[in-house]
Amino acid sequence: MVKKGAFGDSWYFNHILSGKPLVFAEEPAGYVPGTVYDDGKIYGGYYTKDQIREMIAYAAERQIEIIPEIEIPGHNMALLHVHPEFFCTGEHKVNNVICPGQEEVFPFFEKVLKEVMDLFPTPYMHIGGDEAEKSNWAVCPLCQKRIADEQLKDVYELQSYCIRRVEKMVNACGKKLIGWDEILEGGLSDNATVMSWQGTEGGVEAIRMNHDVIMSPSTFYYLDFGQDAPYKEPIAFNAYLPLEVVYSYEPEEDIIAACGKDYDPSIMKHLQGLQGNLWTECIIRSDHFEYMLYPRSFAIAENAWSPKGSKNYPVFREKALAFIKRIQEEGYHTFDLASEVGHRPEADVPIPNLALGAKTTWRKGDKVETADMLVDGYLGDWTIRRDPKWKEFNGKEITLDIDLGECKDLHYIGVEYVDFRIRRFRLPDDAQFLVSEDGVNFVPVYTPKLRLSDDRSHYCILTFGGTVNVRARYVRLQFNKGPKKLRGYLSEVIIN
Template sequence: MIRFSKIYLLLIIACLGLNVKISTAQIHVIPQPLHLTTQKGNFVLNSKAVIGVDKESAVIGKYLQGYLAQYYKLQLTLKVYTQIPSSTAIRLISSNLKGADGAYALSVTAGKITISGKGGGIFYGVQSLIQLLPSVAAKPLLIPVCAISDEPRFQWRGLSIDVCRHFFTVDEVKKYIDVMAHYKLNVLHWHLTDDEGWRIQIDKYPKLTEVGSRIAYYAKEGKFRKLDNLVDGGNDGFYTKAEIRDVIKYAQDRFVTILPEIEMPGHSEAAIFAYPELGCKDSTGAKHRVRMLDPSEYTFKFMEDVLTEVIALFPNQYVHIGGDEAEMADWLKSPTAVALMRKEGLKNEKEIQSYFIKRIEKFLISKNKKLVGWDEILQGGLAESATVMSWQGEAGGIEAARMHHHVVMTPLPYMYFDAPQANEQLEPIGWNPPVTWQMVYNYEPQSSQLTPAEAAYILGAQGNIWTEKIPNAAHLQYMVFPRALAVAELAWSSKEDKNIDRFEYKMKQQYPYFKLWNLNARLPDIVDIDHITTNADRFKQTLQYPLSGAQIRYSLNGKMPDSTAKAVAFPLNIDVTLKDSLQLKTYTTWNLNTQHILQSATIKHIKIKPREVGIAELKPGLGYKIFKAKENNYAKLEAVTPVSVTVITTAVPMILPVSTDDVTLVKFSGLIKIDTEGDYELTSGFEVSPTLYLDNELLIAGEKNTYVEPQKALLHLKKGFYEFSGYYTANEANSKQTLFALKDTNGKLLDPPVYLFHL
């Protein structure tokens, strides 16, 4: 019978608290501050408090005043001073602090609160103060005594929003900005034009919005192609210039810069539908979908006119021009493009793309703006001063940084939030394989492949969301949050201070704030719902949940419960006979049952037994066979001679990747020696799991993401020897991870040289 104690989990939680001092559990600020100290005591905030500001901090004081009134019904007085009196309850002091732009100092004593900052620093200090407030409007409001000094690691801490595939209202965009600001995210990448819609008013070309913003209407009328990538056929709308100015001002007051994106030369179907003269012509006369702009003088004049009006609206220094997924082969059939190639001596379609981007860049430079584009703009030659957004993995960003171009890292899969957050069958429909918040948090924007000088060209990181499968704001919020909090911390906090366990603890403390703000963030998972392999005769587990008031509906027969099933409160104790495998499925609800998540796990029952082995035959360590191949096809390895056969006896028993162009595939075999009968847990620390067998029974299935489908084996092992084998792909990612770990019933990690042997 497996009786794994929850003491180990409680010890982890206690260790998390060491970083934030359990005595002041309210300190759960995201992103993690650079320096944080706490003391006993609280500042009592009531309606008598005055917010004292100077001229420079007045707008931030007004913001704080409005926040306290909206969410806590506190009507505080705001006073502007030339010199803020030291006796003022809340003081916001403009100061040129040392450190990066955005640095701030926050001091909370029993008598007053003082925030000083550089640039947006006072505002960021206010956001940290907001996370010190209780998440419910209790009276009095107690704010723990503490001191924070902080500054951002990167100056680009971004999120995108795609309003082309599905349109979002001004109020919905503002709410998105609000939550970004709470976590010190400071760049909103506003994707305003694409095949499915043109969303920005352009006075000189009114049909861009009269026609191009109504693509869903024309598709439903049969006058435009079927929008088959969209879950519901899409919705229509656009922003007037007045609305855009309003959003920009709203963002500026929250120290968020808006980066407008006007797609070109691809993803331009909505513009071409409105103005067919823009479309790439086909000399063969073939009729096909036209998404590419023809590189004609008409097109360049048109786009320069559009950008002139865009520039007049957006005060920031950057304009994003897209450049991704351009169907450049269309140009090879265009008389205009072919003539351009002859005139400019361009060798291929990639050089046409480069010519197009460089020409637009020259225009932007003439307007004192900088060009940003997706990493495809590297093809054919990179524009002279372009900033690259690296989305197709990291390669484009690394190449651009080595060329001394600024880079924003936003790579697949880590920064793509249209991907599901857990098992695809249990989550809303999305693109690409699942991306969990842990995968986001573990991402490092400054690749180890870069020198320190090259890494300095990395401006920061950005999370992206594309809305083909996201029809409304609640769904958008579900997909973006809480993953955006991981972006916030990895882009703000120092690399050395990252701690995923502490972040998880803090992240779960944010959910009452999400409730306060009416934000539909995806709920956290139930702790310890793993795929389990066990030889126990009973399955006993206590399911815990971090959010107060949550309820669970569950089944053990493989049928997913729904809202009609009986709900029970957490913690849930499960204790059932285990003769065969069973399927645990859960339906968890929170916030008056308005939010829910689904989870599933297989409890696989196996039989294992020790084997007889002569002590004299034993040799320490495992035996390894190393293969080189072009792909990870382990089935073909039986007929292949390994490039190396070796034995490892070290404390980290794994083969590291061999640095060639081929894939390093590893098979191992040996014995696990058990000296004391008892309960044991075997796990893998690989993010993408290896395949592990014990007594020829599959314990850990290979090629599974540990955050999406966590696996472990809970085994009662008698004294003796057990056959142990497996295989895995050795790569750079898992070279710093743990192949397997064996723990006893008390959670003690056993030393591999003590229990690993081979014959």
Template sequence: MTKSNIYGFILSAALLITSISCARQEGLSVIPAPQSVEYHNGNFEVNPSTNIYTNMSKEGCMAFANYLEGTSLASHPFIDTPDESNTIILNLSNDSTFTNDEAYKLVIDKNKIVITARGEAGLFYGTQTILQMLDNGNGKTLKSITIEDTPRFPYRGMHLDVSRHFFDKEFVKKQLDAMAYFKMNRFHWHLTDGAGWRIEIKKYPRLTSFAAWRPFDNLQEWWVSGRTFCNQDDPRAVGGYYTQEDIREVVAYAAERHITIIPEIEMPGHSEEVLATYPELSCSGTPYVDADYCIGTEKTFEFLENVLLEVMDMFPSEYIHIGGDEAPKTSWEQCPRCQKRIADEGLSGVDELQSYMIHRIEKFLNDHGRKLIGWDEIIEGGLSPTATVMSWRGEEGGIKAVKAGNHAIMTPGKYCYLDAFQDAPKTQPMAIGGYLTLEKVYSYEPIPDSLSSEEAKLILGVQGNVWTEYMPTYEHTEYMIYPRILALAEVGWSPADKKDWNNFHSRALKAVKTLQAHGYNPFPLDKEIGDKPESFEPVKHLARDKKIIYAHPYSKQYSAAGEKTLVDGIRGGWMYNDDRWQGFIDCDFNVTIDLGENTPIKEVTAEFMQLKGPYVWMPKQVIISVSSDGKNYDTLSTIDNDISPDEETLQFKNFGWQGTSKARYVRYQALSNGTPGGWLFTDEIIIR
């Protein structure tokens, strides 16, 4: 054989091996992707005679066997001594190569399956890999393989809001099953909020006989009709709560699946339901007036501490979540008791008053062997030294926390809020707004570039949040959760350099079918439409890359590409949060574009959107004017809006002029409809 033929043979063989490896990797449909995979020849057949052996404790073995009864490994008996053939061996080991209790090694050959781990959690997660291989593979045949796997982050969580809409314990258990299957280990249970209290507190029975019930079936109708509560025996009552027995049952169910439940008890804000029930805990002393607890009265701390004592008795979690977000604090500014507290404690204002409350509650929790987690607003007024920050308003809160030496969990709304539309909005059920695709969730990287390697160690992990304002049914809620939570499961577990969108997408398609087969209602990923067509191709027009002057500043929160946004040729997608739409809050939109010289023009247009839920409105009126000298303007067109602000669904509308004119300066004004807190969004001013 010639030298060139030898090289050709070697190259061909290498390409063949690579292609086989890729094909095999494609065949391993496991989420999250394992850290290391090595394939071997042969298969293992799981048959009715396959046994299971483990050296776990008797209690651990019983819990594991109980769990397996609901899986594709049900009815396989546990044996007392290991067998070298037709056996699944779950082996606890002191092997120092395992860096944590969740890591595992899985070896499948033609005779047996061996899962080795330092902790029972590792054996559990190795078994999840087996279960997924069985569910997504060829019947009971498993490929011979060696997998070494360990999670990237210790915290891989999902949050569920049961205040806005109540979901029974069986539904919660069902979601815990799915979390375990995809190796997620923290369930953040949002049990209280202004829309309803959902956990039995024996010392305060009216929290569940009154604050858990609303006289409206529809949350939006309740929201605009006074937001009142009613007694449980009221014929109109809609709602529910978990008894303490329910809570303990769910906590035990989760523990069997190696999931820790973190309860959230909101304070000081989002507490309207409590203050309607016990108005003496508010600044006004009157129901349905305040949203924040009164921090000037000791009755508030007596109440909160009594509640937390019962909560800690039900939840063994190291962490207790206290909310801390979106507290208006306005009542504190006028409250004599709060102002006295500020003076007595030498505080600078209401921000430090909130910090005082957070510190005091944290000390109470610490004294009882627990730690505090809160949303990133708990940083305001001074961060508690041992508090963990859950960063939702972007990543800034998490960055600030870790730079101060605190732990953080990343859950920014842009990537982790699963109440946003996941496909073309007019094809989807109602959502609060935003557009968050599976691909965008998968693209999230929880470690910001600005952190050092030491600071990065303080990022505990990532969490997906399910807020249920627009999720009234079990089916709708699952539709919003799956498959997007699977992307976060992989973000939290798999090494960043192992992420591969195309490969994940193919695995997610199979996972959706598996979820459907197990009775879940996921979004049908194979029918995904995708983003707005206009967003894919840049548009050419006369204003592109020209100078633009803003009369009113755009919002820093929705700045898109800054001053070039409206003349960069890039159109926005289905929603305002895609970094292409530019937002203006509580003001008119007024910009002037300098074309550089007098130029013949035939068209000036811009598109706006409306979505009632997040207060995104059409302009009341648009005025388009032109000038040759930048001083004297002639109005080309005045266009009134004809879309009602009461329209519930997402709307788009072009406001434009067509005709014949000549100008150097083009001024485009869009007038706000005047709704306080209202937004205007546009993506490009097109001049032709």
């Protein structure tokens, strides 16, 4: 398996998230296990079992337990490359999810899991369970037969069926199952431990259902996100998760708040701990890995070890600065906390805007809502997703209408976008500004022309605007109806 599935076209890994398919490669001659191979054409690598045993022993001497994860049923692109017979029958829209309608899949995973569980002494086995895109299952005759035979309701219960069968294999070896919070979909046995990554709600719900939980929310603990102003940081999977935000997470508060007056302190025993995740889609060098890890991993450790309500960020920051200095002397590459830029300065001060507080109407197809953050007089911070200062646009035929309340003389119209191509953002080539006096008859006044290279990848905030000389009450921003679906975020429409 490793000889065929552990190596691929180097370009793919060095041009992160390019959207092009991975081309696998055979193990190159002369490859030394335990090293990263990159000759400019082929990239990859793997560990031997002896090297893994050595790693487990090294960690154990430092009171660290390593828990392995074998992904089931999704994230299996390498497995399906080597065993294409595990694809769903017929057309498969996704290329990394195995077919749970095939009986042969289960003895295969049983063998793999047993081999892995024999290797790692930990009482846990992590089986993944996350991001299994289910559109194959909905059209695969074998999956549909399994759903009928097992009297399952839908593809979500098929996932649950799959996880329950895998859990039996894990338990039969005397181990406990851990899975990402999607294992809650379609029901779950009480003994499973849930690792909660999709925000904090899933984990809190699981604890309320008396499951053991490890909190690992992407909103606080995804260390693959950038940690400072994106213009000075290496490219990252999401823009901004600074040390202070990582440090601010209080898992117990979320649980207490979610329970409200029904809170029973005994459920807190199910909170097993915290975990930071450093996924490496954008990271192929160890110095980059260390940079993302330090000092944010110190904050996660301090959160896990500190009683609720005992934390103090300024004090922690001083300790982190001292500790960074110490590990840098030992040769580690860390983020330069002393030179941290912090929040986007332009987002902290109000900007002049004639549209301040105007009535907004955001239309996408038949859906109508307001978008008041676009006329609140503030630009957005580096954060994009889940930041209420930014408005996502995703789809086609989107318009924003701004009613200024009365006719005004307008001299400038502009809009601030964020572009982040590696996350598949697609900004409009020719969004158009139109104006109207009566709200019925609109005339185009300005069309910002975006001329963005398809090769762009890094995060970028762009303001497009221009002079107009017009009197109007209504301003419309219209995303034109091109063939491609648009995706991106806006922080402010600026009218002066």
